[in-house]
Each structure stands twice: as structure tokens, then as C-alpha cells.
Amino acid sequence: MQAAKDSFYVALRERLAGLNPSRTMVIDGVTVPAIVVRENMEPRFVEAQAGAFFLDFGEILIAESSRPMLGMDCHIWYASEGSGGTGVDRGRMLADMDGELLGMCDPPHSAMFDYSRAPIEDLGSGIFWTVPVMNEVPEGSPVEKEQWSAGRGRVARYAQLRIYFFLPEVEA
């Protein structure tokens, strides 16, 4: 399970670094690509920032039972406040992030690795996911809408997709 989460995140992070090297954020003094999994962050850093992608993993379902294939929901939050103080380009900057998200998600698959081992282990199958559905931030979402919309000075997006993967198993 954790291997699928980690593999998805690492795939998107590496792709973002290639698509837009300047989209970075600073966490605890370290500059990193501006995409994070919030459950992996210290609570003091989880507050949403404009200009970065925040991933949350959601429900897990059994997609096929004959050989366990799981589907795991993923929510991706991002927002823009524009640049230069006036914020008049916040829509354009959000559109840039829309494009980056679509770019990160294509191709919609990646190899699955166990990042908890050293060296990292190739698990012999892949993860694959649906095309993200990109909505406005819904009511009752895990993150308070006000935090994202911040009045009219911030525009936000809430993208959803589902990641599929086989549970690693050992039979030989």
C-alpha cells in the first residue's frame, strides 16, 4: 500500500521537476519541488500554500479480487494568488498549474518501488491511474474552503483521480 503511495508521489514529483523546475517550495529550510503528500508532513507545515500541489489519499477499494488489485482515491489541491500583488494573473497561474498537473499525470502509469528498503526494490508491477477530474474546491472537503479561496484573492482547484495497483505478493 505504502509502496503505491510513494511510487505515485515520486513519479509526480520527478515529472514536476522536469516540467517546471522553478515551481518549488521551501520546507524547513529545504527547497523542494512544490508537491507534497500532506500525511507525510509535520503538522506545522500542512497548511495549504498557493503555488504548490498538496496530495491527500482517500478511500481504498478492491478493484478485483481474484488477484488483489486495489483502487485508491487521491485528491490533489492547488491554488494561486497571482503575482505582483494585484493578483490579476491568478487565473492564468492556476491554468499553468492545471497544465502541470495534467503533464505530471501523463503517462498515467509508473513502476512501483518499495522505497522503505535500501536499496529501493522494484516490485515487478506498476501503478496506473485515471485521468484527473478537475473541480472547484467542494463544500465539506477535507480542507476548509475558506483556507483555499481566501476571499476572492485566491483561486483554487480540487482534482481527483484513482490509483490502481496490485498488492505485492510472494508465491515462489
Place this chain on the structure above:
Amino acid sequence: MSRAGLRPISRQTRAYFAAVDRANGPTAIFDPSKDGGFQLDAPPSPWIDLGWIENFHRTTTSQIEGLNAGSAGAVVRQARHALGARVEFEFRDWGKLQMALAGGAEHMNVLASDPSANRAGSGGSALAAVPLLPGSTGTELLLGAGAVAGFRTGDLVACDVDYAQQVGYLGSGVAAAYVKNPADVRQDANYVRRVTFNVGRVAFTTSGSLVLAQALPGGPPLAGASIQKVTAFVDREGGAFLQQWSGLFVAEDESGGRVCFYYPILSPCTVRADWVKESLVEIQKPIGQMALHASFISLPTVDGNDAAVVLSYRSYFPASGSAVY
């Protein structure tokens, strides 16, 4: 050893085609020992990427029957006969090659014509061709300073030799038509350029050349070649020519191994009485995407490794780390 990688997962299929030498057979052999792991956006030469396709179906009509003998009438031998295979799918991209393959017959480049020229369903009498200078390549056409002024960025151009009243296959690099009698094509010097696959779009012009956005499918221009502007493409219901191409189809490997289907020779074939040529794939009413239906029969070739007569090859490249069986 993980068994998860034994299940290929795929949601779409990519199509690649390569020209067949009509005299000597396929020139593009998909060799799984060399070509298996290629990047789908960068196929090995001479395969041409024709994009993602939908509703890909492979069928076989080959029969394996038992031969009965003896008092019990039991099967004592088996025999394979009626070797046959077909492929059907839909192109979602429209282009010169996609139309030609879906149409199956001669595919016409509509050459720019003079406003006063005669009218014809595949284009009237063409404006004069512009000869290429020596040194032109598959991506850069040398014209000289004066002639290049007649072309602009974005123009489509057809590039090939003049028709010299010969009988046989026409078209540089790719057989595009077959002429039985020069009178059939009105001895038109432009006829080769009407059908050639050597068509490109001008990415930009230099002081004396046109630089193309994509390489000419038939390769560098032959000596004596000329170019003409193309305004559209036309295929026709009818015609005497049948396209022949090698086909390679790759199921995108999302998890597990990669599966490739290689057909040395595909020729157009429709087997249903009411074959639908194109359809509208609904996006949201009333918006739809036009899909080009294509259908082929596979022609036999001989595998040099064991002299077997074969129609197609299915290659499987196991996922790294997966079990073998």
C-alpha cells in the same frame, strides 16, 4: 517472485506503419530482440507513428481441424488450413497516412490550382511545380532565393519527381499508386506528386530553402524532384490500387509486460456488407469526434528462422521482476 507483473494492464493501443516494397516485400521488420523497449513517442526507423487508435480488434480465420480415421473414427492427425487474419480499428488522428490506410486506394494530394483551371473531384490542373536544387534532404528542401519566396511557413508541399510516362508503381520511398497506362493519368507530369506520400508542412523558410516540421515519409527527394503546394487530401470510394503497409501495434504497458503485434504486410479489406467509413464519437451532444475506420487483411510472409508461413507476430516483453509463468 511477484506474480502481479504477469497481468498486462493497458488502456490504449498505439499504431505504427512502415512502407512495404511492392517488389521485394516488407522492409520494416519489427525485431523483438532489438526494438522491444522503444519509447512510444520515438519508434525505431522506419516505423511512422500514427497515434493512438481505438477499438483495436485482431481476429483470425485460420482453422485447425482434425483428420479422422480408423474404425473408431477418431482424430489421428490435425491440419491447419485457411490461414487468415484481420485487423480492425479506428484512427482518431486524421492525416495523410491515416486517410490513405483507412481509404485503402490511391490517396490524392490536392495540388494548388489556378483559379481558371478545370474542376475535378481530386483537384484541377495544378500550378507549375518548383524544381528542387541538389542537396535537399528529407527535412530541408532547397529551392534558391527566388523560388522560396513563393512559399510561406505553414504551407503543405508535395515533393516528388515528374511523371515520366512509366508503367508501374509510383511514389518515392512509398508505393502510392500503380499506373497501367499513361493515358489513364492524362500523361500528367504532376501525377506522382498528386499521389506521393512525400508530403510535409513548412516549419519555416530560410533564404533559399524550406525546412519541414516532419521528415518526408518516403525519404530524401530523388534527383529531379519538384514541389507543389497541397491544399487538401482526398481519398475516394473506388480506385484500382490497394495500399500495402507493415503494421505494428503496441498496447501501452501500464503495469506488467508490453504486448506488441507485428503484421509484415497489411492490405485494406472490408468484410461486412455495410462497412462504416467513419463515425462520430460523442464527446458531449452535439459535439463529436470524427473517427476513421480502418480494416486490413494480413498477407503471408515467411519467417527466416524456420521457413514458417506466418501472418502476424505477437511479442510479449515481461515486466521486470515478474514471474515467468
